[in-house]
């Protein structure tokens with residue numbers, strides 16, 4: 001898959017999560033939180049591969065080109081980094097927020113607006129320019145590298161971390177290791193909690209059955 005097709009695929013996945021969120025009722029707090037956690041993970045990984053590989057490739061090519069219309073892509077990349085920065089701050093707040101907080105929905109709605117705006121700019125402006133600047137072969141090669149990078153990218157937002165090479169390559173690797181360790185711990189704790197709840201429910205229903213039998 002070429003780099004642009006891969007990024008567009010991610011955009012569609014996130015948009016689907018947004019639509020799922022929008023269909024939920026106001027009190028579906030748990031489902032909302034689950035979707036928000038998925039969005040955080042998807043966007044953290046997506047932003048990381050854009051910042052580590054795609055944006056630097058586009059910006060370097062844009063700074064070198066003689067085609068005036070394509071030169072603008074160098075500045076568009078800088079704007080994109082700023083938009084990522086704002087999105088990461090919102091994501092890092094949502095990550096710690098209780099879904100029953102009265103501002104949770106409002107914050108997520110603003111996040112959806114910013115992401116949709118950013119995605120529209122990438123798809124309508126940056127990607128067509130990137131296609132001309134990088135060409136088919138380079139986009140294919142970049143796509144392969146991005147696909148591999150996805151497996152080791154940070155899974156959480158790090159708004160204070162550097163977002164351009166070489167700083168983000170080093171900081172991103174460290175962050176990714178820590179994020180994935182946290183993900184594993186969280187998964188483990190959640191699974192253990194589920195087992196405990198399941199065990200408790202089983203015990204209660206067994207006891208209720210015994211009491212019913214004793215009453216009969």
Ligand SMILES: [Fe+2]
Pocket residue numbers: 047050080084118122
């Ligand atoms: Fe982006």
Ligand SMILES: [Fe+2]
Pocket residue numbers: 007011046050119122
């Ligand atoms: Fe994107």
